[in-house]
Amino acid sequence: MKTQLFEQLDFVENPVYEQVISDLLGQNYSIIDDFFDADEIAELRDSLKTVYETDLFKKAAIGNRLNEEIDKKIRGDYIYWINEAEGRAVERRFFAKINDLVAYLNRTCFLGILQKEFHYAVYPTGTFYKRHLDTFQNDDRRKLSIVCYLNDETWLAGNGGELTIYLPNESREEVLDIIPRPGRVVIFESQVLEHEVKPVLASERLSITGWLKTR
Numbered sequence: 001m002k003t004q005l006f007e008q009l010d011f012v013e014n015p016v017y018e019q020v021i022s023d024l025l026g027q028n029y030s031i032i033d034d035f036f037d038a039d040e041i042a043e044l045r046d047s048l049k050t051v052y053e054t055d056l057f058k059k060a061a062i063g064n065r066l067n068e069e070i071d072k073k074i075r076g077d078y079i080y081w082i083n084e085a086e087g088r089a090v091e092r093r094f095f096a097k098i099n100d101l102v103a104y105l106n107r108t109c110f111l112g113i114l115q116k117e118f119h120y121a122v123y124p125t126g127t128f129y130k131r132h133l134d135t136f137q138n139d140d141r142r143k144l145s146i147v148c149y150l151n152d153e154t155w156l157a158g159n160g161g162e163l164t165i166y167l168p169n170e171s172r173e174e175v176l177d178i179i180p181r182p183g184r185v186v187i188f189e190s191q192v193l194e195h196e197v198k199p200v201l202a203s204e205r206l207s208i209t210g211w212l213k214t215r
């Protein structure tokens with residue numbers, strides 16, 4: 001009884017998280033600009049590049065592991081899974097922010113998020129990720145998908161690589177193109193919204209992608 005009372009008392013409403021919640025309830029996705037500030041993005045980008053240069057990234061495979069050729073026709077990005085416990089200071093700060101959001105969602109929406117998984121992703125020029133749902137691995141534990149863009153301020157709309165989200169609509173499907181601007185975070189319902197990464201036309205598209213899972 002006492003603890004419950006204290007929990008109520010130290011609850012501080014967070015307007016950004018409240019916006020995320022109302023967006024997710026109303027439209028199954030939320031776009032938050034400046035979730036990470038310029039310094040955080042620069043540090044995460046440096047960290048990604050350091051790991052990328054040491055060649056630790058792997059060619060991303062699609063869920064049911066067909067052969068490499070077919071994989072390439074579906075997605076062309078390179079990924080590196082980030083281990084929260086072993087991460088560098090910058091990654092620990094990244095997870096601290098994600099964990100704060102998760103705690104808020106669990107507390108206010110009873111989402112029951114118990115696990116998460118995040119990876120860096122690099123999409124070199126010419127690569128893409130065809131339209132898909134994030135539950136391809138017969139994994140219905142993925143509840144929310146989160147993408148954080150690590151491109152720098154010189155990223156141009158003409159570079160392509162938009163995240164395209166398909167919104168089911170009674171009459172016709174709506175298509176939303178989201179430019180991967182630095183600091184921008186997109187959160188969406190993993191089991192509801194199909195999406196794709198449009199071909200990158202110039203430069204390298206950098207991001208962190210992850211999933212909040214129910215168990």
Ligand SMILES: O=C(O)CCC(=O)C(=O)O
Nearest residue numbers: 129134147163197207209
């Ligand atoms: O990078 C993005 O914008 C989305 C990536 C994605 O759809 C995925 O990794 O499943």
Ligand SMILES: [Fe+2]
Nearest residue numbers: 132133134195
């Ligand atoms: Fe996806």
